[in-house]
Amino acid sequence: MEFGDIRGWIEHLRREGELREVNAQVHWDCELGTIVRRVFGNGDGPALLFNRITGYTEGRCTRFFTGGLSNYSRVAMMFGLPKNASITELVQAARRAYSGRVPPVVVPTGPVKENILKGDDIDLFEFPVPRWHRHDGGRYINTMQGTVTRDPTSGRLNVGLYRGMIGKKDTIPVLLWRPQDWGRDFRKYTDKGEEMPVAFVYGWEPCLPFCASSPIPSDVSEYDVMGALRGAPVEVVRCETVPLVVPASAEMVIEGFISPDPATFELEGPFGEYTGYFGGDRRPRHKVRVTCISHRDNPIFRGTLEGTMPKMLNENSIMSSVQRAALAWNILDRSGVPGVTDVHCPAANNGTTLIIQLRQTYRGQAKQAACAIWGSNAAHVRYKHIWVVDDDIDIHDYGALDWAFAYRVNAAEDDIVFFPGTFGSALDPSTRLKFRDGDLYGTGKWCRVLIDATVNLDFEPEADYNGDRYPRSVKPEKEDWDLVERRWHEYGF
Template structure:
């Protein structure tokens, strides 16, 4: 499904607001976009100061919207682990893309002196942001070792009319590509696509393992191959139906610091190389996708896809040494976890030592090329009678079953980032000897009694 097709669907469902008054892209547009998201609405700004292009945001803010964007029934991901299982199926059976000779994204081609990023409605979101940012761009770059294209979400500071930067974090595959090209001295060309199919946004947000094609997984997610087209100035392949594509050459000798309000409601600083834009292509009537930065719904919800990859990897590693592990949940809700994630583990323990051993094992795991602990804030182990997807249940278990100082674990930071990211472990299970005393009250046969049955007329 094209990005604009999802926008049209939202409009037909009454879930798209339209702002026709002129709005300033800096601060005013973000403030209004955040308010629209809080009302669970997408929004289209038809008149953005200094730009000829309308802005659309607040699109992929719920599992229901994700199902809509994949052309699935709206309740497809309502059950626990339904999304994880669906993505796992797509990873196991990817659908290769179709390569086309042309596409709507190249209906207009801008080169040379006509290139001006200032005409793109990239906002300043927050008072401490260092640059205007393109927030909904998917970056495409080729891995020099495998030749495979990497696709990922990258925040993109707009530096001047011809220069941007694809800002790659420390665990990003793009950071590895930058390093490899810097060592080889080879030219690195990249592309940035804005307004891409929802399936590709979901696949890119999942941070799939190296060697797995995000594009092919996206095809499987939407049950139809993506249409890809070659860039105007490089061999990079981009979605043929994207709204915009920026083609650029990276200057690995020119790095820039950038600061942006992040998903955990704090500022984040990164350093990345600049890229000179060689061409901008777009549809004849394009719309510019903006993801509201900071601790806001679309931003945070796409971030949850990282949890899919983490959950599958952790469960796989725990399976043999810890057969008593029954389920696992990755919580990436910033209001509870800040800039990192927490892991909730359900266990049917056979000894009181198991929870600590499980916590130790998870913190010792690798996430691709990096320690998993870089992404974690805390790990909580609970008994099977606790709903690991209900934060109120987790709080109850911590308050009710942590009766010993030995059940609270503090791990010194091992990433060199200081005490602010010290890791925590909670053994919130009932000691085996106290299980009977700490059991939860229950109503025998409760599930057979339904109030609605008793309210029916005789």
């Protein structure tokens, strides 16, 4: 669905009763973040537009928007689906969008060019960027932006979402992992002895952060997928100081360059991370040397609260739950794993756990599924633990999973499989800190685990089980159930 820009999206949310405006004065230093934490709740709060932020009640930028995608209803609205669409319907809509391609079109100019700042006029402190948590290493400006880079070999434009904080008035130190798409692009510029041009896009339609934070295959531009998701090409304009393009009606764009020279690095971290823990210790990291800021008149800054914990969900966890299930399902299909009937990532773990439901027709299907997922570049930072269950287990019901785990898993029958020494998350505290050194190893280190909670097809059909591999369950026979259903009121219930 097209919204035009973030203003169109905000108006849509207002009409649907999904927006709350906060007109009380709120401080950017921890107060705003704590309000957002409380409002996001368990994925059931509204989107928020803050209109009065301490120190920013007047000036270049006075408004701050967050939470556009912090519940499933608004993700459904982004896809143009009914607000009560099921999670599986959202996953199917994301699968279709990820498989579509509508390339962007370049237009001569747009609202984002209303103000253009260069040289001494660049001052990142003019924008109401929160310190989200008390123990964050700084004010994180990059939490819900699109990070645009180009593969210098193929020309492919990547749009990713990676954290970054304000360093000086014109620098943004960032966390740049080598397996992520901008890390792959960066390697190519480094090999050529060049700095990497980059543009950060703040505030546009919801499909921008949704696609930017999706592990779409490396050779595909997220701009093409955004076009498919919204059903129309993204209109882009050329940047001022870097050879990149950005949405013409974005609220704000920051352009700059990243050098590979460690002498240019600046202190970054820690940050309240998606794991629910502070992560990425404070150390010198790559920084963006800002060369230009362009923004609309009276721009709305866009950011989001990271850090997921039980009953404390957020935009990343809700989006991840849809994105990472959809991507995994597409990978399973492309790899030829048959019989997949549903795929789910529970929101609280941001895609660290993947649950696959399938109809087995031959032995080893669960292992085939896990191999396909773990061999994909989408598995970086995701899918540490994979469950596979049969199609009689509701993968959205933890009680059902727990029952399958109890009675269909036998570690002595190879139902729990370890895959050690794989790439992992450099932010997952269950890996020792020394093994998560991104500078040394490029990424984290995971021993991945498959829990095969399907009925074991290696078992023989048993006469005691009426020729099946497993005994009958106690679920009432249909005729018994129907009889009781018919007479239910007679029993006095």
